[in-house]
Amino acid sequence: MTWRVSETAVAYAVAAALLLALGVVAGRADVAVLGVPLAGVVLWGWLRRPLGGASARIARTRPPAKHGEVAATLELQAPAGADAVWVRVEAPGHTALHALVRAEAARDIRVSIESVRTGRFRMFAGGWLGIGASGVTRGAPEVISGTTVTLTPRVRALRELPLPFRLQGLTGGHHSRRAGDGGDLRDVNPFTPGDRLRRIDWRVTARRAGQGTSAAGVAVDGRSRLTELYVRRTFATADATVMLVIDSRDEVGPDVTAWGDRLPARHDEATSLDLAREAAASLARHYLDQGDRVGMVDLGRSRAPVPSAGGRRHLHRLTQRLVLAQPEGDPFGRVRPPQIPSGALIVLFSTFLDDQSVNTAVVWRHSGHRVVAVDVLPMPVPDYLPPAERVAFGILRLEREERLKNLVRSGVELVPWEGSAAARGRNDAPVQLTALARSRVRR
Template sequence: MSDPTTTARVVDPDAPRPRPVAPAPPRTPAPAPASAAWLVGGVLVAVVGLVAGRPEVAVLGLPLLLGLVVSRAGWPAQDVRARLRAADQTASAGTLQAELEVGAAPGVPLLGVRVDAPGHRPREALLLARDRVVGVRMRSVRTGSRALFQLDARSADPSGLLLGPVSSQPPVVMTVLPSTRALRALPLPFRLQGLTGPHGSRRAGDGGDLHDVAPFRPGDRLRRIDWRVTARINGQGAAGAGQPGAVSELYVRRTFATADATVMLVVDSRDEVGPRVDTWGDASAVDEDEATSLDLARTAAASVARSYLEAGDRVGLEDLGRLRRPSPPAGGRPHLHRLTQQLARARPDGEPTRRQRVPRLPSGALIVLFSTFLDDDPARLATSWRGSGHRVVAVDTLPPLLLAGLSGRQRTAFRVVSMDRLDRIADLGRAGVETVSWQSLDPAHDVAAELGVLARRRVRR
């Protein structure tokens, strides 16, 4: 595996440490290459001594032969056990980490391990067989539920003449959570329907900005009375009636109410494509340093959810790749953790399926759709939501593409698919759907500027 430039750590440091690994039952050892040399050398010296009639020379081969017998008789009753353990973690630094746990066994001083990870060269190491934990790291920008870190281990006796059987562990399945970035300004729904929140609405209520000055009605608070306006209006009426100082009606200052926004994140997990077009259709061929469209969608959706939830809004999630009810809108830090876990589990399941019915989302919610728009279904759903009165923002998550390695027919097919995709995005704009591109995980790729432009559009067109 490649050497990382930064030190990674498991995200959950408060998790309880695992118990020591129990030694495995013994199995028949195999001779090491050195044992063959001992056997050949001992037999050869003994035969030469006997043929030459030199018993003192023949005796010199006995220690070699006895060493083989003693090493096999002294093979420990227990074998060394090694296993890999990995916790769910965030790919914020691009480094993933697991722990290699080794359980010692009497009489076995050495343990050879071989760790393999996708996209990296296997690493081999010779360790002292004692109770210990060794860190294992790899570099990757990929997210989601993934099978990583395959382990092969083999123990050796003190003399190095015998080797234990190779024990292999299946790849460790890890859930790599998408990282998030802070977004300065985000668009809001056309109408805010919450009863309270951080945003100013268009209805009268408790808020900050002045709505109007109106006569006092039952239910108005006394602290809202504007005595200057009341004195001026009553003074004008009383002067005309010849009764100075009479107060016939009170006036109150009404302000705009504050409200929270309801946001529904819609992730198109029906397909996953990498930056190299020749790997489309085979996500396993994507390198570990290449972010796929679904990796970008997970990061973008998690960042948007974090920004809205930190502002006090409510956020829900709909996965187009799963035929189930969407996650209802809610707020708070625990809800952000739940949404991040759901985004990490989003993945393609077979061929992309068409939604026969348009998913029903909360009324008045802002809908943020993350998709590559390589087929008609996401664009059709976005147009339908926009036609029903929702404000819809379409986020294009197709990474910058590389066409190297394509044949002539494949280039022609890609050109047709690309033109259809651009036509769909143009049709979305004509239907009133606002579009944004999120095509890189590089921090220099600033999407906040485009979202800030959308945040200033509050008037319904």
């Protein structure tokens, strides 16, 4: 690093020279003496100028103290002779932080911000400047490159969630309609080859044989004899297959003036993708905790979907795919909907601003799948629109409402997520999901 004389030192030197010259010309020793301290400060600062370079970088991210907080550590390395370091740290959507900190050999500074957004962002970029003794010298401005931070969605607690029409698998946490090893009683049936002996219900067998039989099945009074055994059959347990479908073709926030890629979305307001990530992560956590199999499809990308699986590691895999979901270029039209496993429950997270997501959901519903549509369009704020654009927004809103009505008429179950336009400030998404879980829907 190259250290040079600062503007403050130049001003001190010029003032000292003027005072000395004025004192000599006017024959005033007292005036000339006033310039001596200024000249001494410049000389002292130059003789004690720092030797060597300094460094400032974002070393690592710190665990957040609460959800929505992003924290990192700024490492400062100042050479001997430096008095202070001026630092500027920036983050998208936030006011830049300017600070003058005392220079030390090594110092760690904690920087943090709060954000409602999710995804991957470049944060804590900025610059720094070393200041020598008495501000006489300073280093050249340097850049802090920042670091890439991954903001994961918040996971909300849910009580009950809807299940597909047909459960699959040989074991799981839900009761199926077929007989097998489970908990709930299905019926009492005569013993057949293949039934386990431990399932024999001796009470029912004795009751059917008559009250006069002994334990060996021999008639006591000659009226009845034990000729047939009866077993208790239970409902088998099974797991559900759930496919989460994310519509990442567009990302809009509450500010309507920023729609259409004219302005970047604000970082203090949650966008449609932020709501979709939160809803999808919450549902995935609940289903996986119950032992179900969860997969994911992104309508905005042509890459292969995440296959359905279970376990904690799979939840991490789904969360990472949700974080990376974002609009890429112009939305492309699909010739046909993505392939979904047979009998799976489909949960579609979309803003429903066009017909493609609606048509895809209707095709899946007509194919026999149970489809739940989650509305994640934030509450629009069209206050700053010109009159012509306000009329266009009114037409868009009416088209969207008609599109949602057609979706419900097709048999798709609609649930507005918290913060969406349809929710209107209410927090009843878990309640509606519980109602869908307890309702009987025709196939």
